[in-house]
Amino acid sequence: MRHTISVLVKNEFGVLARVASLFSARGFNIESLSVAETLNPSFSIMTIVTEGDEQILEQITKQLNKLIDVIKVANLSTENFIEREMALIKVGAENANREELFRIVEIFKAKIVDVSPKTMTIEVSGNDKKLADFFELLKSFRIREIVRTGKIAMLRDKKRLKKGE
Amino acid sequence: MRIPGSKILMECLKREGVTTIFGYPGGAVLNIFDEMLNTDLRHILVRHEQAAVHAADGYARASGKTGVVIVTSGPGATNTVTGITTAYMDSIPIVVFTGQVPTPLIGNDAFQEADIVGITRSCTKHNYLVRDVKDLSRIVREAFYLAKTGRPGPVLVDLPKDVISTEIEFKYPEEDVFIEGYRPTFVGNVKQIKKAVRLIMRSKRGVIFAGGGVILSNASEKLRELAQKLNMPVTMSLMGLGSFPGDHPLSLGMLGMHGTYSANMAVTESDLLIAIGARFDDRVTGKIETFAPNAKIIHIDIDPTSISKNVHVDVPIVGDCKIILGQILEALQDENLDELKIKLKPWHKKIEQWKQAHKLTYKKNGSLKPQFVIEKIYELTKGDAIIATEVGQNQMWTAQFYKFKKPRTLLTSGGLGTMGYGFPAAIGAQVAFPDKIVIDIAGDGSIQMNIQELATVSQHSLPVKIFILNNRYLGMVRQWQELFYNRRYASVSLDYPSPDFVKLAEAYHILGMQITDPKDVEEAIIKALSTKEAVLIDFRVAEEEGVYPMVPAGAPINEMLLL
Ligand SMILES: Cc1cc2nc3c(=O)[nH]c(=O)nc-3n(C[C@H](O)[C@H](O)[C@H](O)COP(=O)(O)OP(=O)(O)OC[C@H]3O[C@@H](n4cnc5c(N)ncnc54)[C@H](O)[C@@H]3O)c2cc1C
Numbered sequence: 175m176r177h178t179i180s181v182l183v184k185n186e187f188g189v190l191a192r193v194a195s196l197f198s199a200r201g202f203n204i205e206s207l208s209v210a211e212t213l214n215p216s217f218s219i220m221t222i223v224t225e226g227d228e229q230i231l232e233q234i235t236k237q238l239n240k241l242i243d244v245i246k247v248a249n250l251s252t253e254n255f256i257e258r259e260m261a262l263i264k265v266g267a268e269n270a271n272r273e274e275l276f277r278i279v280e281i282f283k284a285k286i287v288d289v290s291p292k293t294m295t296i297e298v299s300g301n302d303k304k305l306a307d308f309f310e311l312l313k314s315f316r317i318r319e320i321v322r323t324g325k326i327a328m329l330r331d332k333k334r335l336k337k338g339e
Numbered sequence: 340m341r342i343p344g345s346k347i348l349m350e351c352l353k354r355e356g357v358t359t360i361f362g363y364p365g366g367a368v369l370n371i372f373d374e375m376l377n378t379d380l381r382h383i384l385v386r387h388e389q390a391a392v393h394a395a396d397g398y399a400r401a402s403g404k405t406g407v408v409i410v411t412s413g414p415g416a417t418n419t420v421t422g423i424t425t426a427y428m429d430s431i432p433i434v435v436f437t438g439q440v441p442t443p444l445i446g447n448d449a450f451q452e453a454d455i456v457g458i459t460r461s462c463t464k465h466n467y468l469v470r471d472v473k474d475l476s477r478i479v480r481e482a483f484y485l486a487k488t489g490r491p492g493p494v495l496v497d498l499p500k501d502v503i504s505t506e507i508e509f510k511y512p513e514e515d516v517f518i519e520g521y522r523p524t525f526v527g528n529v530k531q532i533k534k535a536v537r538l539i540m541r542s543k544r545g546v547i548f549a550g551g552g553v554i555l556s557n558a559s560e561k562l563r564e565l566a567q568k569l570n571m572p573v574t575m576s577l578m579g580l581g582s583f584p585g586d587h588p589l590s591l592g593m594l595g596m597h598g599t600y601s602a603n604m605a606v607t608e609s610d611l612l613i614a615i616g617a618r619f620d621d622r623v624t625g626k627i628e629t630f631a632p633n634a635k636i637i638h639i640d641i642d643p644t645s646i647s648k649n650v651h652v653d654v655p656i657v658g659d660c661k662i663i664l665g666q667i668l669e670a671l672q673d674e675n676l677d678e679l680k681i682k683l684k685p686w687h688k689k690i691e692q693w694k695q696a697h698k699l700t701y702k703k704n705g706s707l708k709p710q711f712v713i714e715k716i717y718e719l720t721k722g723d724a725i726i727a728t729e730v731g732q733n734q735m736w737t738a739q740f741y742k743f744k745k746p747r748t749l750l751t752s753g754g755l756g757t758m759g760y761g762f763p764a765a766i767g768a769q770v771a772f773p774d775k776i777v778i779d780i781a782g783d784g785s786i787q788m789n790i791q792e793l794a795t796v797s798q799h800s801l802p803v804k805i806f807i808l809n810n811r812y813l814g815m816v817r818q819w820q821e822l823f824y825n826r827r828y829a830s831v832s833l834d835y836p837s838p839d840f841v842k843l844a845e846a847y848h849i850l851g852m853q854i855t856d857p858k859d860v861e862e863a864i865i866k867a868l869s870t871k872e873a874v875l876i877d878f879r880v881a882e883e884e885g886v887y888p889m890v891p892a893g894a895p896i897n898e899m900l901l902l
C-alpha cells in the first residue's frame with residue numbers, strides 16, 4: 175500500500191542525506207520526496223510517499239523516529255489529509271491546436287506560464303487523479319517535458335504536525 | 340579568557356569524566372595531541388586506528404563507561420570504520436573524534452581529506468561535523484549524551500583543523516543537554532506490564548531470553564531476582580552471556596545456531612518467551628516461521644525498532660530493562676507465585692531430560708582439544724576473568740565452555756563478527772582494570788588481523804594474555820566447507836606453515852609459549868596467569884575440530900547437528 179508520511183526535521187546540515195540513506199540502507203522505497211523550511215527556519219518538513227505493507231511502514235516510522243534530527247513523524251494516510259503536487263509541462267503547441275489547449279487548461283484551472291512560437295508551458299497542481307487525468311488529455315499534444323515537485327501534504331481541520339511549527 | 344578549540348575539547352573531556360583515550364596522531368590533530376600533554380589524560384597509542392576503536396569498545400564493555408578515540412583525518416578516519424561498525428552492531432557507547440582538513444578546504448579533495456561523516460552515517464548512532472568552534476562544547480556534550488543514553492552506540496565528531504585552532508571566549512555550558520528530537524523511553528507502560536504479568540501467570544512452559552540489553556542496562560540483579568522468583572529457566576544470546584550466571588541451575592546456556600540442546604528445545608516447546616534486551620538475530624531464531632511456534636512473546640527493549648522487526652511480539656514493552664524488570668517484580672507481588680511454581684514442575688522435568696540427553700561435550704581422544712583448553716582456562720580463572728574472543732570457532736567454544744558468571748566479563752563481536760576484535764578489546768579492558776586477569780581467546784586467523792598490537796601491550800606494560808587456539812585453519816569457514824561444501828577446502832588453510840608465534844611474541848618483547856600436549860596445558864596457563872606481563876600461548880590444537888551443536892543456517896533451531 176501507498177503511504178504519505180510527513181516528517182518534521184531539524185534543519186541541520188546533512189539531514190536530507192540521513193533520511194535518504196536510511197531508506198536506501200534498509201531497502202525501503204521512496205516514490206517521491208519533497209522538503210522545504212517551515213515558518214521557523216530551524217525546521218523543515220519532508221513529505222515522503224512510500225510503498226509497503228503494515229510491517230514495513232511500522233519499521234519506516236520507527237527508524238525515522240530514531241534519527242536524532244527527526245522531531246516528529248506522522249503517517250497522514252491513516253488520517254484525513256490534503257495532498258497536492260505541482261507539475262510543469264512543456265507541450266508542442268502550433269497555432270492550430272492552441273485553442274484546444276486553452277480550453278483544457280481552463281477546465282483544469284491550470285496556468286500557462288510560458289509561451290514560445292512552438293511550445294507552451296503549463297503549470298498545474300492537484301492530487302494524483304487530477305494530474306493523471308490532465309496528463310492523459312495532453313497526450314494528444316506532443317509533451318516535450320514534465321517536471322513534478324513530488325507530493326506535499328497536510329492534515330485537514332485543526333490538526334497539525336506539531337505545535338509551533 | 341580566549342582559548343582554542345583544542346583546549347575547549349580537553350575541558351569537555353574532563354567534564355565528561357574521561358580519563359583515558361585510545362588513538363593515533365597525525366597532521367590534522369597535532370594541536371589536539373599537543374594540548375593533551377597539558378592534561379592528566381592517559382593516551383594509549385595503538386598501532387592501527389581500527390585497534391584504537393576496538394580498544395575503546397572493550398574498555399566500554401568491561402567498565403560500562405564511554406570509550407574515547409582520537410585519530411587523524413583521511414586514512415586515520417577511514418581506518419576506524421570497522422571498529423565503529425562493530426560497536427554500532429553491538430550497541431556499545433564510544434565517542435570517536437576524527438581530525439578533518441580545514442573548513443575552507445572541505446570538498447576540495449584536499450590532502451588526507453575523507454568525508455568521514457558521510458561514510459559513517461549508517462554505522463553511527465549519530466555524527467557531527469563541527470563547522471564553528473562556538474558549537475564545539477555543545478556538540479561534544481551531545482555526543483557523549485547520545486552515546487550513553489537510550490540504546491547506546493558510537494557517535495563520531497569530525498573536527499576540522501581550523502575549528503580546533505580558532506580561539507574564542509569560552510564558558511562551559513552548565514545546563515542539561517537538550518536534544519529536541521531525542522527522548523528515549525525508560526519507564527514501561529503500566530498497561531503492558533499488567534498484560535505481561537497476566538501472561539506470565541497463565542504460562543506453563545515459560546523461558547526467559549536475556550540479551551545484551553540486560554548487560555547494557557546493568558539489570559543482571561533484577562534478572563536474577565525475576566528468574567528465581569518465577570523459577571523460570573533462562574537462556575541467553577551470545578551478547579547476553581554473563582547477564583545471568585552460567586553455572587546457575589536455572590541457566591540453559593546460549594540459544595541459537597551454536598546454542599545448547601536444552602535451550603533450543605526449551606524455546607521451541609515453550610508457551611511463553613520473555614525476551615529482555617534482545618533483538619532476535621537470525622543466528623538466534625534460525626528459520627523464523629518455526630521459532631517458538633507456540634509461545635506468546637513478551638519483548639522488553641529500549642529501542643522500538645527492535646520490536647516486531649523479526650518475530651511477532653504479543654506484549655511489547657518499550658523502555659529500560661532494569662526499570663521494567665523492577666516494575667514487573669513489583670506487579671508480581673500481588674500474585675500467587677507458589678501456584679505458578681507448581682505448574683512449572685513438569686516443565687522443569689522435561690528441561691532436565693534435555694539437559695541430560697545432550698550435554699555440551701567433545702570427543703576426547705588424546706589429542707589437544709580447543710574445548711579442553713577453554714575448560715582449563717575456566718577452571719584456573721575460577722570463571723572470574725575478563726574474556727575477549729576473536730571470531731569463529733574460538734568464539735563459539737568460549738561461549739559454550741566458559742560459564743560466564745558476571746556481566747561485562749565477555750567481550751565479543753556478535754553483530755558484525757569482526758575478526759581482529761578480541762585482542763585490542765582485551766587491551767581496552769586491561770586499561771580499564773589493570774589488576775584483573777584479561778584474556779583474549781583467539782584463532783590463528785583472527786589474531787593476525789591485529790597482531791601489531793603486541794607492540795601496544797609491550798609499550799604500555801599491559802599484562803593481557805593471548806591464548807591462540809591454533810588449528811592452522813580459518814576454522815569456522817572450514818567447518819562450513821566440511822558440512823555444506825563436501826569438504827572442498829577453499830582458501831582456509833593457514834599452514835604454510837603456521838607462523839612461529841613464540842618468536843613473534845619475543846620479537847615484541849613478550850613471553851611466548853607453544854603447547855602441543857594436553858598434559859602441559861594446565862602448567863602453561865598457570866604460568867601465564869601468574870606472570871605480571873603480557874603472555875602469548877600458541878596452543879596447537881586439533882586441526883579439524885567442529886563446533887556442535889550446530890543449526891544449519893535457515894533451519895529450525897530444534898533441528899541441530901549434534902556431535
Ligand atoms: C560466528 C558467530 C556465531 C554466532 N552464533 C550465535 C548463536 O549461536 N547464538 C546467539 O545468540 N548469537 C550468536 N551470534 C551473535 C549474533 O550474531 C548476535 O550478535 C546476537 O545474537 C545478538 O544478541 P542480542 O539479541 O542480545 O542483541 P544485542 O546486539 O546485544 O542488542 C541489544 C538489544 O538490547 C536493547 N537494549 C539496549 N540497551 C537497553 C536497555 N537499557 N534496556 C532495554 N533494552 C536495551 C537494544 O535496543 C537491542 O535490541 C553469533 C555471532 C557470530 C559472529
Ligand SMILES: Cc1ncc(C[n+]2csc(CCOP(=O)(O)OP(=O)(O)O)c2C)c(N)n1
Nearest residue numbers: 731732733756758782783784785813814815
Ligand atoms: C574481518 C573478517 N573477515 C572474514 C570473516 C569471515 N570469517 C568468519 S569466521 C572466520 C575464520 C576465523 O578463523 P580463526 O580466527 O582462525 O578462528 P577459528 O574459527 O579457527 O577458531 C572467517 C574467515 C570475518 N568474520 N571477519
